[in-house]
Amino acid sequence: MSRRFVATAAVLFAASVLAACGTMGTGAGATANLAPTAAISPNPTMGKVTFRPLDHGVRVEGEVRGFAPGTEHGFHIHEKGDCGDNGNASGGHFNPGGGTHGKFAAPGSHAGELPSLVADSSGVARFSVDVHSISLTEGANNNVVGRALVVHRDRDDFTTQPAGNSGPRIACAVITRG
Ligand SMILES: [Cu+2]
Ligand SMILES: [Zn+2]
Numbered sequence: 001m002s003r004r005f006v007a008t009a010a011v012l013f014a015a016s017v018l019a020a021c022g023t024m025g026t027g028a029g030a031t032a033n034l035a036p037t038a039a040i041s042p043n044p045t046m047g048k049v050t051f052r053p054l055d056h057g058v059r060v061e062g063e064v065r066g067f068a069p070g071t072e073h074g075f076h077i078h079e080k081g082d083c084g085d086n087g088n089a090s091g092g093h094f095n096p097g098g099g100t101h102g103k104f105a106a107p108g109s110h111a112g113e114l115p116s117l118v119a120d121s122s123g124v125a126r127f128s129v130d131v132h133s134i135s136l137t138e139g140a141n142n143n144v145v146g147r148a149l150v151v152h153r154d155r156d157d158f159t160t161q162p163a164g165n166s167g168p169r170i171a172c173a174v175i176t177r178g
Contacts, residue, residue: 029053030136032149032173034064037086039168040153046171047125049149053136058144060114061128064151064171067119074156074166077112077134077175078148087169090148092162094134096141103158105132111142116156136177149173 030051036043047064067073078090093101094112102109111133117125134144154167 028136028177030145030175030177032062032175034149034151034171034173035083036066036171037083037169039086039170043170045151047151049173051136051144051175054130057130057132058134058136059128059130063124063126064117065122065124067117067123067125069119069121069123071119071123072155073117073119073125073170074152074154074164075114075117076110076150076152076156076163077114077144078150079112081146081148081174083148083172083174087148087150087172090150090169090172094144094147097133101158101160101162101164104129106158112144112147117151144175145177147175149175 032049034047034049036045044066045064046066047062049060049062052059077094078092079094080089080091082089093110095110097111099108099110102113104113104115115127115129119125133142135142136145137143150169151171152166153170156164156166158164
């Protein structure tokens with residue numbers, strides 16, 4: 001074996017180790033295409049959200065449009081991947097840890113809490129947030145693939161149980177791998 005071959009193999013090995021240790025963890029990402037429900041009419045609320053695995057958690061980012069300018073809206077991952085009955089079939093907030101409703105990332109709150117959506121002057125909410133309470137890992141109890149992403153009509157008060165009194169579900173999507 002020549003010296004040159006050994007050196008090349010070492011570089012390739014180092015490159016593969018570095019790739020495995022980057023910010024992106026194992027496994028594929030997921031997507032949620034938010035569609036309006038019939039809970040309000042007219043309802044132009046829609047959006048696209050991506051989920052990418054991190055070493056510890058998931059980066060959730062995207063855009064939701066169709067809001068009145070400057071409004072705030074409750075935004076959560078709900079337990080069941082079913083958007084039927086105007087989003088009500090998705091059940092309560094995703095809660096594998098047995099928490100109570102509260103603010104995003106607050107100790108003891110539901111794993112499915114997300115920061116509220118805030119519409120800009122054009123009625124669009126854009127966001128990127130790292131959520132440490134969830135994963136995309138097959139078989140993990142905090143895996144959100146196959147669950148629902150839900151947008152509410154009203155703001156979340158982060159206090160009222162079990163869902164912050166954020167009103168009807170105006171957009172919903174099943175979180176799907178890919
Ligand atoms: Cu909700
Ligand atoms: Zn909650």
